[in-house]
Amino acid sequence: MSKFLKIYENCKQVSEKILEAREKDLFFRVISHLDADGIAAAGITSHFLLRMGANFHLRIVQQLREENLREIQESKESIFVFTDLGSGQIGIIEKNLPPESVIIMDHHPPEKETTIHQANPHLWDINGATEISGAGITYLVAKSIDNSNMDLAPLAVVGALGDRQDKGEQHRLNGINAEIVKDGINKGVLEETTGIRLFGRETRPIATALEYTTDPFIPGLSGNHGACLKFLTDTVKIPLKTNNSWRTISDLSQEEKTKLVSELIQYMLGPGEMTSEEAQSIVGVIYILPKEEKQTPLRDAREYSALLNACGRMKKPGLGVAICLGDRKKTLEEVENVATDYREKLSGYMGWLIKPGTITQMEHLQSFHGGKVIDDRIIGTIASIAISSGIIPQDKPVLAFAESGEDMVKVSARATDYQVQRGIDLGAALRSAVKEISSEATAGGHNIAAGAHIPIGTETKLLQILNKIIKNQLGENGASNESKY
Structure with a gap:
């Protein structure tokens, strides 16, 4: 069975769990991420739940934290649905919610094995950073519930583009994303041009x-x-x-x-x-x-x-x-x-970023600290624009910081496709690094884009640890230290 058929079967199994919950008239509590992909995934989920006549409540969050789960853990007769997040937070989900009442539709690497019903491309060696988004996975589940949901294909494409997955020739969507585009074209709800x-x-x-x-x-x-x-x-x-x-x-x-x-x-x-x-x-x-x-x-x-x-x-x-x-x-x-x-x-943030002295260079990393100047919800976007556009050097990953309140700092890490090809995996690096920072620190994400929350004052320590981890990642993969640029 091809990996594509395996993910379709995976989504079919999750759709059956959703249909079973609907037959029991359970209340759906949906939590999704606040970026374009997460909102598109939430839109797809809301559509198919409304079409099923299900009762549900939707919440959009910047990051899945234990307090989010504690707020809903006493909910009776509920099914808990996570879209565009959850796979990287399986530990805290299992700690706070009954696994048999949880459904995850996500494209981030799973934190660990679980009995939770989840649709995730990484379970089948499909790249969740480039081949399918959170909205895309949610769309496949929706399509498995009922083929009439194929009219939601545009939202899956919107989510994939929001996650910068247009990595193909001339910025075309590849992998399962391309199959979803075909669905939309066949349904008459999408057109592809140059x-x-x-x-x-x-x-x-x-x-x-x-x-x-x-x-x-x-x-x-x-x-x-x-x-x-x-x-x-x-x-x-x-x-x-x-x-x-x-x-x-x-x-x-x-x-x-x-x-x-x-x-x-x-x-x-x-x-x-x-x-x-x-x-x-x-x-x-x-x-x-x-x-x-x-x-x-x-x-x-x-x-x-x-x-x-x-x-x-x-x-x-x-x-x-x-x-x-x-x-x-x-x-x-x-x-x-x-x-x-x-x-x-x-525009204002980019003007701040290009001022001399803003970027700090290390051997295998570069970073900038937005402090209270840059909104922690936007720091990741600034990092993405900076490295993708060449405003900052593209030979090393960038780590961006912004204070996020409650004595915590939001960390956004971004790399280029070339850096990933050399062996860099920012998601793995951050997950490993935060373990040495603090029990309050959390991290997750893909090889090319990842994020974390760490206590204020631990930024320098995180950079030092990450610099060593990335050095090891490059060495382990036999990559040359020569820059493409």
């Missing part, structure tokens, strides 16, 4: 779309509206308005799009700050939701995921779930306002 990967390609004036683009982050243009206007007017020389209305990327002719791409690539290569591959990534695969209205931010799956991520990071996850459930009009206006505030925050 185009300019600028944020807001259907909704924003061209200069604003360029300004808001952070993947890739374009030094000198991203976050700088005036510079974007000047670049488009003086260098690209395309009309930005038609009949006094601002044009969008989707309004451009093919000739204009070609010229814009050519000038952008030349600009990005000019200062020598970006590689040819990074510059050319401005063109790639785009996933369209044809059932959404044209010229709305929900029509482009990447922009959809950005909206959900903004809702979670700005403490408005309920708005994101409402959008997933089909709420539009006023709710969408609120979400767009939240996203605007979020982008302004990101």
Whole structure:
């Protein structure tokens, strides 16, 4: 049996557990993560529970902690469902909840073996960082419950894009994600095309779309509206308005799009700050939701995921779930306002990050500490943008810190695909390191992206321990110490 068939069978078994709980009229208590993938997974779960006529309560959390579980452990006649989290916290779940009443739909590496019903790609040697997201696993379970749930495929794609799983050629989704895309196309709820990967390609004036683009982050243009206007007017020389209305990327002719791409690539290569591959990534695969209205931010799956991520990071996850459930009009206006505030925050944080002296270098690590300046819900996004865009050196993983209250610090660790190929596994490294820090410290995540919570004052110790662990990881895999860059 192929690994794909095994994960489908795994999801089928979990779906049977959900159907059994519904037949018993149990109350579903759903807990999901606050990022785009977690909110999309929560949206999928809410959809299929509503379609089943089940009673449920949904909660979105930044991190699964024991206090979250203690709050619900006395719930009678309940089934506890965890999406986009749970596998890395099996120990505290087993400690606080009856395992037979728990269901996990997650794509993070499992902490240990368990009797809990869980759908997880890592059980079948499928990479949960690149081949399927938490929303994707939840979608497969939903599809196993009823094939009519295939119309939820766009939410699985939105979740995968939110988790930056578009690692294929021209930023295409691979693995089981690609199979989910096929489901969506066959169902008529998804389209796949190639185009300019600028944020807001259907909704924003061209200069604003360029300004808001952070993947890739374009030094000198991203976050700088005036510079974007000047670049488009003086260098690209395309009309930005038609009949006094601002044009969008989707309004451009093919000739204009070609010229814009050519000038952008030349600009990005000019200062020598970006590689040819990074510059050319401005063109790639785009996933369209044809059932959404044209010229709305929900029509482009990447922009959809950005909206959900903004809702979670700005403490408005309920708005994101409402959008997933089909709420539009006023709710969408609120979400767009939240996203605007979020982008302004990101721009300010990136301005802080690029100041001299912000990054601390070690032999096998680099780090920066946001203290109370950077919101702990956003620190991971800043780390991702910094290393993926080349704002900071890409030869070593980055560790980012931000105070998160209650005398704790949020840690976000990010690596590149090349670093992972050399043998670096940030999830394993952090899980090992926090054991030497404090009993209060927790960690989890993938090889390429991971996170932790540690007590304030233990940051230096964590860095020292991680530096040694990563050195060992590189040595154990026979990797060269030579940088790709």
